[in-house]
Amino acid sequence: xxxxxxxxxxxxxxxxxxxxxxxxxxxxIGALAVTVTMVFLAMGNSQAMKAAWIEDMxxxxxxxxxxxxxxxxxxxxxxxxxxxxxxxxxxxxxxAAVALCAMGLFLLIDSGMxxxxxxxxxxGSVQLFGQTIWLGWIMMAVMAVTSIPPVILGxxxxxxxKELHNKVLYADADMNKADWMTAVGTILGVAGIGIGLWWAxxxxxxxxxxxxxxxxxKNMRGAITDLMDTRAMTFDDREPHPLIGKINEHxxxxxxxxxxxxxxxxxxxxxHVEAFVVPRGPMPPLEAFEEARDGCIDLDWKVQDxxxxxxxxxxxxxxxxxxxxxxxxx
Amino acid sequence: xxxxxxxxxxKLLLLAAVLLLPLLAGCGLKIPADPDGTLERVAGGTLKxxxxxxxxxxxxxxxxxxxxxxxxxxxxxxxxxxxxVEWVSGGESDLIRQLERGELDLVVxxxxxxxxxxxxxxxxxxxxxxTNAQGDKExxxxxxxxxxxxxxxxxxxxxxxxxxxx
Numbered sequence: 192x193x194x195x196x197x198x199x200x201x202x203x204x205x206x207x208x209x210x211x212x213x214x215x216x217x218x219x220i221g222a223l224a225v226t227v228t229m230v231f232l233a234m235g236n237s238q239a240m241k242a243a244w245i246e247d248m249x250x251x252x253x254x255x256x257x258x259x260x261x262x263x264x265x266x267x268x269x270x271x272x273x274x275x276x277x278x279x280x281x282x283x284x285x286x287a288a289v290a291l292c293a294m295g296l297f298l299l300i301d302s303g304m305x306x307x308x309x310x311x312x313x314x315g316s317v318q319l320f321g322q323t324i325w326l327g328w329i330m331m332a333v334m335a336v337t338s339i340p341p342v343i344l345g346x347x348x349x350x351x352x353k354e355l356h357n358k359v360l361y362a363d364a365d366m367n368k369a370d371w372m373t374a375v376g377t378i379l380g381v382a383g384i385g386i387g388l389w390w391a392x393x394x395x396x397x398x399x400x401x402x403x404x405x406x407x408x409k410n411m412r413g414a415i416t417d418l419m420d421t422r423a424m425t426f427d428d429r430e431p432h433p434l435i436g437k438i439n440e441h442x443x444x445x446x447x448x449x450x451x452x453x454x455x456x457x458x459x460x461x462x463h464v465e466a467f468v469v470p471r472g473p474m475p476p477l478e479a480f481e482e483a484r485d486g487c488i489d490l491d492w493k494v495q496d497x498x499x500x501x502x503x504x505x506x507x508x509x510x511x512x513x514x515x516x517x518x519x520x521x
Numbered sequence: 522x523x524x525x526x527x528x529x530x531x532k533l534l535l536l537a538a539v540l541l542l543p544l545l546a547g548c549g550l551k552i553p554a555d556p557d558g559t560l561e562r563v564a565g566g567t568l569k570x571x572x573x574x575x576x577x578x579x580x581x582x583x584x585x586x587x588x589x590x591x592x593x594x595x596x597x598x599x600x601x602x603x604x605x606v607e608w609v610s611g612g613e614s615d616l617i618r619q620l621e622r623g624e625l626d627l628v629v630x631x632x633x634x635x636x637x638x639x640x641x642x643x644x645x646x647x648x649x650x651x652t653n654a655q656g657d658k659e660x661x662x663x664x665x666x667x668x669x670x671x672x673x674x675x676x677x678x679x680x681x682x683x684x685x686x687x
Contacts, residue, residue, distance in 0.1 A: 236643075311556060311668020313643030316677040323678040325553050325670075375535050387554030389668045 196264050196277065196460045202492050205354065212351040212360060213261060216254040219344050219367070223250055226337040233333040235326050236312045238305055239380035239395035242298050243334065243373050246403055249287075249294055250341070250370075253363035256283030260359065264459060274496070280459030281417050284359045288410035295404030302396035311389040314381070330381045338374030341367040353426050356460055356493055358417065361426050362410045369406075373399050423457040434462065434494065438487050439510070442468055442499075445483055447475045452509030464497040467509045474501065553670035560602075560672040563626055568604040570595050571616035573630030578661070591629040591663065598679045617641050620666055627665050627676065634660040642666065643673050648680035 201209060227247045234240045263279035266272075305312075314330075316323045345367030352361035376395045383391020413428055423432040435455045442451035445468075453466040464487060480499050487497045505511030555561070572579050572587050582588030587608050599606045609616070609625060616628045617638050632638070634647050647660030663680070665673045 311666075313665070313668050313673055314553065314670050315643065315646060315673045316681070317646075318681055323674075323681055325674055327553060327670075382552075384668075384670060385552040385554065387556045387671075389556040 205492065208351055208354045209261070212348070212355060212357070213258065215344060215347055215351065216257050216360075216363075219254045219341075219348075219363075220251065222340040222344065223247060223254075226340070229333045229337055233326070233329045235314050235330065237314060237327075237330060237377075237381055237384070237392050238302050238310075238312060239377045239392050239399060240330055240334075242302065242396040242399040242403075243377045245294055245298060246370075246373055246399060247337075249291055249403070250363075250366065252287040252290055253359055253366065256280075256287050257357070257359050257363065259283060260459070274458065274463065277458035277461055278418070280357070280359055281414060284362065284410065285414035285418060287359075287362075288407055288414050291403055291407030292411055293407075295400050295402075295407050298396065298400035299404060302393050302400055306390060306393040306397065309389075310393070312384060312392050314384055325385070327381045327385045331378045334374045334377045334381075338371045341370035345370070356426050358413060358426060358428070358457075358459075362406075362413065366406050369402065372402060376402075417457055420456040423455040423462050432457075432462075434491055437490055438464060438466060438494065441486055441490060442466055442483060445479075445486075447471055447479055448483070450505050450511075452505045452511060454509055458496075461493050461495055464494055466497060466499045467502045467505055467511075468499060469503065469505060470501055551671060553674055555669040555671045557623060557666070557669060559626055559666060559669040560675055563599075563604050563672065564602045566604055567607050568595070568599045568602065569607045569609060569624070569626045570599075571619060571625040571628035571630075572608050572610045573613045573616055573628070574610065575631030578631035579629055591631065591661075594680070594683070595627070595629055595663075598676060601679060602675070613638070617664065620664060623666060625666075626672070627663055629663050632662050632664055634662050636662070636664075638664060643668065645673065645677050645680055648677075648683065 227244060230240060230244045230247060234244055260280040260283050263276045266276045268275040314325070314327050317326050317329060318324075319329075345364045348360055348364035348367065352358070352364055376398045380392040380395025383395070416428075423435060424430065425432055432455070435453065438453050438455065439451050442448055442453075447470055448468050449471040450469040451466060453464055455462050455464050466483075466487065468483065480501070483499050484497045487499075488494055572592065574580055577589055578591045579587060579589040580592075582592075587610070596606055609619070611619075613628075613630055613632075616625060616630070618641075619625045620628050620642050628642065632644065634644065636644065638644065642664035643666065644662040644664055647662055649661045651659050651661065653659050663676065665676055
């Protein structure tokens with residue numbers, strides 16, 4: 192089966208990247224399953240461990256959203272879904288982001304209350320190999336061990352996210368990469384209890400809660416702006432996507448085109464392009480439009496869904512001068 | 522914006538701090554420690570034990586002195602810490618409140634793992650499992666002050682390593 196994003200067939204090398212990303216996400220889910228089990232068993236009464244565990248549980252959402260979305264966007268556009276299923280990615284992104292925000296807020300309040308009430312977390316012992324060991328040592332060991340895989344996976348995923356232009360994968364990778372901070376925070380919190388600082392645990396939990404909330408907010412903003420059809424941005428939302436410029440440039444280079452400008456929105460992996468062109472002289476034949484469209488499609492695999500619209504003047508949002516909107520001429 | 526080198530240095534510093542902890546433990550800093558110093562106060566001094574009567578775990582012996590399995594255990598633990606035991610009797614909820622205020626060091630009274638006090642007291646690990654008349658399993662615990670982890674750890678170490686109970 193050829194991997195597709197709706198109507199867009201992936202170039203062969205990108206198909207390999209996609210398969211690799213799917214494999215990495217399955218590995219992530221496997222690693223997470225081991226992590227949540229280990230952290231749960233060592234959790235005890237530490238608030239920081241509880242926060243770290245909840246963060247790990249939430250980390251399941253992005254890889255699952257990614258895997259589901261990859262299946263969903265495979266479907267070609269239909270009568271009922273004329274733009275295809277690309278937005279499934281954005282919806283998954285938003286759901287995961289809202290979950291992060293909610294949990295971050297809950298933990299922030301929960302840990303803050305613990306701190307205000309002066310709760311002293313009791314951490315006792317475990318029997319291991321016939322020895323009585325302080326549970327805190329086990330907690331710190333578990334956090335140290337479980338902090339390593341996400342950092343490695345995160346680094347791999349960032350590269351794949353860039354090639355696939357997948358923002359869910361990028362958000363996931365970004366969170367994974369920052370996971371070591373949670374681990375160090377938890378270790379310091381538990382160590383704090385160890386030396387008799389009862390507040391260290393709740394303080395560490397607060398720090399983790401704040402980082403979850405920050406992740407949630409960042410992702411929610413990204414997901415919402417994408418669903419609001421902001422102009423297409425690079426995979427990390429740093430700058431406008433260079434393809435917009437390339438499309439306009441290509442259209443302007445055509446001999447019959449006087450001016451060109453386009454609205455480009457990000458559907459998830461692929462772009463939806465509405466290109467406005469002002470013809471030079473009389474109306475060109477239909478073939479010219481078809482050729483112009485095919486030229487745009489050849490620019491990048493992400494560009495498949497292109498409409499080229501002839502207009503007397505460019506609308507303002509596509510770089511025009513006068514108050515001409517794309518929806519309606521005033 | 523931090524440069525890559527600065528970030529790496531920060532990471533290494535944190536790593537060093539984490540690795541240093543066991544070392545600190547090695548040179549005199551006791552881990553776990555009590556925020557309120559319960560174990561230090563008890564060792565070589567007095568163990569203030571709350572007792573709520575629940576035969577055969579805790580009962581009034583001949584002459585009014587406390588007796589019962591858990592009373593024996595508390596005496597043995599106190600002896601290991603070179604401490605004498607000062608008994609305070611009362612109802613469970615009253616004793617737990619005193620424990621929360623730091624007026625008691627531990628509470629016994631045939632408490633089990635699923636006692637409702639787990640939010641107010643640090644229950645030890647179950648040291649013994651019995652079956653009651655209704656055929657339910659009961660896991661027996663003692664109650665220590667919240668967050669006094671050195672004391673809790675010593676008490677659990679004592680309870681879990683009792684040869685007689687195994």
